[in-house]
Amino acid sequence: MIYTITLNPSVDYVMELESFQEGELNRAKQTNYFPGGKGINVSRVLKRLGANTAALGFVAGFTGNFIQQKLMEEQVNTLLLEVSGESRINVKLKAGDETEINGTGPIVDESAISSLLNQLDSLTTDDFVVLAGSIPSTINPRIYEILIQKCQTKGAKVVLDTGGTVLKELLFYKPFFIKPNHLELAELFGVAIQSIDEVVYYAKKLHDQGIENVVVSMAGDGAVLYTGEGVYLAKAPKGEVKNSVGAGDSLVAGFLAEYVKSGGASEALKFGIASGSATAFSHDLCRSDEVLTTLNEVTIEKWTGKEE
Numbered sequence: 001m002i003y004t005i006t007l008n009p010s011v012d013y014v015m016e017l018e019s020f021q022e023g024e025l026n027r028a029k030q031t032n033y034f035p036g037g038k039g040i041n042v043s044r045v046l047k048r049l050g051a052n053t054a055a056l057g058f059v060a061g062f063t064g065n066f067i068q069q070k071l072m073e074e075q076v077n078t079l080l081l082e083v084s085g086e087s088r089i090n091v092k093l094k095a096g097d098e099t100e101i102n103g104t105g106p107i108v109d110e111s112a113i114s115s116l117l118n119q120l121d122s123l124t125t126d127d128f129v130v131l132a133g134s135i136p137s138t139i140n141p142r143i144y145e146i147l148i149q150k151c152q153t154k155g156a157k158v159v160l161d162t163g164g165t166v167l168k169e170l171l172f173y174k175p176f177f178i179k180p181n182h183l184e185l186a187e188l189f190g191v192a193i194q195s196i197d198e199v200v201y202y203a204k205k206l207h208d209q210g211i212e213n214v215v216v217s218m219a220g221d222g223a224v225l226y227t228g229e230g231v232y233l234a235k236a237p238k239g240e241v242k243n244s245v246g247a248g249d250s251l252v253a254g255f256l257a258e259y260v261k262s263g264g265a266s267e268a269l270k271f272g273i274a275s276g277s278a279t280a281f282s283h284d285l286c287r288s289d290e291v292l293t294t295l296n297e298v299t300i301e302k303w304t305g306k307e308e
Ligand SMILES: Nc1ncnc2c1ncn2[C@@H]1O[C@H](COP(=O)(O)OP(=O)(O)OP(=O)(O)O)[C@@H](O)[C@H]1O
Pocket: 181, 182, 217, 218, 219, 220, 221, 222, 223, 236, 237, 238, 239, 241, 244, 245, 246, 247, 248, 249, 251, 272, 273, 274, 275, 276, 277, 280
């Protein structure tokens, strides 16, 4: 089973506008609501790809009900815990550029945290746990560390998709799979990264620390995978980008869906890129038919130090 943990799920309110004028009344030409939050997105895509998944985390109030209802309609297993307050609304403005305004979220108390930890009692060595997304300010900032320790005690594999100091501190735990984007990778090492060679150089440093699968995503340029199997560069297909929100989460989901089937990291990367790009090319997260079509357009090569 692939569990996802989203500490601060959201309703993603996507507003499409012809143009956006700051300080003026703007009118949207189209609006949409989606259940959101990084782990929730990973579970939604995993479900669409036919993988076994359950979404864990905290929801609250009418927005929390919306999230639960939408996940139920999509038959995504949920073990979401209810807390008081309201789940956040994250506004995604699409007017040429994409601008995001993410809300705050409800207060999560200690008893809710204990309940989440109790849910992890049943983990086994066959399970994966995806920790993705920001930690709300009301939760102990060491929560990911506590969750990772619990998962690893049970022998479950930890997948971590977060950035900043949180990622830096958690490398010590050698997660099974991490997916920083190239900017997060650069921030991690306090450098500017300008070439694929540099991406590979810093991904190797992470792999050498004991992280089995390091995927560095590079938006329209695809991703690099540094793994025991080798180093791979996957090129993303070209297409009209309709929505890049959740593209990274889709990459994580696609990678895991394929990895649990075949155990091959390079095949998993190819599937991950197809999923990320299929999401970028659609309004909502990718569907499995879109992923399969996109898969034919993903090229993957073993990295030898220069592009062939
Ligand atoms: N413009 C694009 N064209 C094609 N594919 C894209 C594009 N943007 C993203 N993707 C796909 O999605 C994957 C993940 O994108 P990205 O590197 O932007 O992740 P991210 O920064 O975690 O994204 P986000 O936080 O927006 O979900 C890429 O590796 C690629 O497969």
